[in-house]
Amino acid sequence: MSDCNHTVPPETLQQLLSRNRQWAEENSGLFPQASQTPPVLWIGCSDSRVPESVVTQSSPGQIFTTRTIANVVKPTLWPEHLFDEDSPSEGVDTNSDSAIFFPVAALGVHHIVVVGHTRCGGVAACVPDGRDEEGKARAFNAVKSDCSAKDPVEERLYDQLPRTMQKWLKPVRDLVDRLPSDTRVEEVIVQNVLEQVRTVARSTVVQKCWFEDGRGCLESIHGWEYDVESGELKDLGFSITKETPREEYLQVPLSA
Amino acid sequence: MSVPLASAFPLTGTLDQLKKQNAEWARRMEERYPGFFAWTSKAQHPRVLWIGCSDSRVPESVIMNCFPGQIFTHRNIAGIVKLDDPNSMSVITYAVAELGVEHIVVVGHTNCGGAAVCLAEDAHDKMHAFNPQKAAHEYAPKDARETVTWPPPAPLDTWLADLRALAESLPEPRSVLELVKANVREQVLNVINSDVVRSHWYTPTGKGHLKGVHGWLYQLDNGLIQDLECSVYASSPHPFPHGHPLSESVHEA
Numbered sequence: 001m002s003d004c005n006h007t008v009p010p011e012t013l014q015q016l017l018s019r020n021r022q023w024a025e026e027n028s029g030l031f032p033q034a035s036q037t038p039p040v041l042w043i044g045c046s047d048s049r050v051p052e053s054v055v056t057q058s059s060p061g062q063i064f065t066t067r068t069i070a071n072v073v074k075p076t077l078w079p080e081h082l083f084d085e086d087s088p089s090e091g092v093d094t095n096s097d098s099a100i101f102f103p104v105a106a107l108g109v110h111h112i113v114v115v116g117h118t119r120c121g122g123v124a125a126c127v128p129d130g131r132d133e134e135g136k137a138r139a140f141n142a143v144k145s146d147c148s149a150k151d152p153v154e155e156r157l158y159d160q161l162p163r164t165m166q167k168w169l170k171p172v173r174d175l176v177d178r179l180p181s182d183t184r185v186e187e188v189i190v191q192n193v194l195e196q197v198r199t200v201a202r203s204t205v206v207q208k209c210w211f212e213d214g215r216g217c218l219e220s221i222h223g224w225e226y227d228v229e230s231g232e233l234k235d236l237g238f239s240i241t242k243e244t245p246r247e248e249y250l251q252v253p254l255s256a
Numbered sequence: 257m258s259v260p261l262a263s264a265f266p267l268t269g270t271l272d273q274l275k276k277q278n279a280e281w282a283r284r285m286e287e288r289y290p291g292f293f294a295w296t297s298k299a300q301h302p303r304v305l306w307i308g309c310s311d312s313r314v315p316e317s318v319i320m321n322c323f324p325g326q327i328f329t330h331r332n333i334a335g336i337v338k339l340d341d342p343n344s345m346s347v348i349t350y351a352v353a354e355l356g357v358e359h360i361v362v363v364g365h366t367n368c369g370g371a372a373v374c375l376a377e378d379a380h381d382k383m384h385a386f387n388p389q390k391a392a393h394e395y396a397p398k399d400a401r402e403t404v405t406w407p408p409p410a411p412l413d414t415w416l417a418d419l420r421a422l423a424e425s426l427p428e429p430r431s432v433l434e435l436v437k438a439n440v441r442e443q444v445l446n447v448i449n450s451d452v453v454r455s456h457w458y459t460p461t462g463k464g465h466l467k468g469v470h471g472w473l474y475q476l477d478n479g480l481i482q483d484l485e486c487s488v489y490a491s492s493p494h495p496f497p498h499g500h501p502l503s504e505s506v507h508e509a
Contacts, residue, residue: 024479108400141299
């Protein structure tokens, strides 16, 4: 059969399932799949444009993956006494905490990459109105006017987001407040990646692996950015390893 | 276009290898599908939300042979959603009410370690879920180690508590396969009980274009997705009407 144009999304679930069948047939040499020994944990955005194994041409088994809104993670931090109790945004999320703990301590990944991407709607919603309107517009696709009551609408303002999304994105909102008031959306996206790299480095599982009796062979944590306009991954040149002086990242954000 | 497989690459230089493979991919995509990135960069229009396991063997867009822009994705340990978990609830809320996905697929997979740790030793397929080297009894103190018996270390014990309760509610003999399937069915119910889906389907103004929520099983032995036939559609009667004690997930905290 001719290579149907896969840039056109499948109309139905049946079409989606038939793509899976075709793929399984073409890649039958992969199966049965053995236990996983992925060298890398990818922490990325749920954005449909950034499927980690497609953009890196990786076969199944290479990249352990968690994808969340705006690639935010909220693991347990170490040492706990530096936790800022006044900041509710620092609450632990068992979901992402587990998704970091397991690959490090149980699977033994060697590297963690935190991957943000250009035109991230989650981050853009945390940038207040009146700032970088162009940057915000590029991150969203919905037009607010002329919508019926049931039409989906991308909320552009943090205060108008559903409460559950406000809670999830609070660390990004707080980050925006700490940055200079003229910081553009694309720079907030980058700073958010660096913030998540620091957060992962501060996590209990990583600190214990590097400095206490914790399990794992983690070598490094890196910040990357995927450019949706070119398909290219960019290394932001920000990495944390066991050798990085801890005071460079072991600080409560609000003290900065 | 099926995604070409990466050949096995050595551990050293892994990240450089990923970057190199990405650069090559981006170039070939632009050659083969000129304008693809310019078009998808303007907006994402995924029709599907995939909720699945973080397991490295289950990359949704590879196994579904899809291009970037087609599947909005949340992956976590064992593909669990919880009504009081802002992480998974934010993804579902954004996908339904803001992006307008038409389908949500909850996808479990065979040999899931998260499910296996919830089962007793005598589950016949339990040990297939673990890497024999990482689950060995002889190990150096700092070696990465998969926990085989319940309870796993924190935070996994908390994250998997509902799955453990589900495991204990299953009839004997229990298996990882049956637990994974039961978990998928349970997560489908959790999804439809979320505020965003409930308000979209059962009130006049809840936003979205969602048509159905489905449960699938990915099989590691042959790469095929099996539909578990537990789909719930916008037009289905709500399996548990609002106000019914079981209209919330039975394991909600």
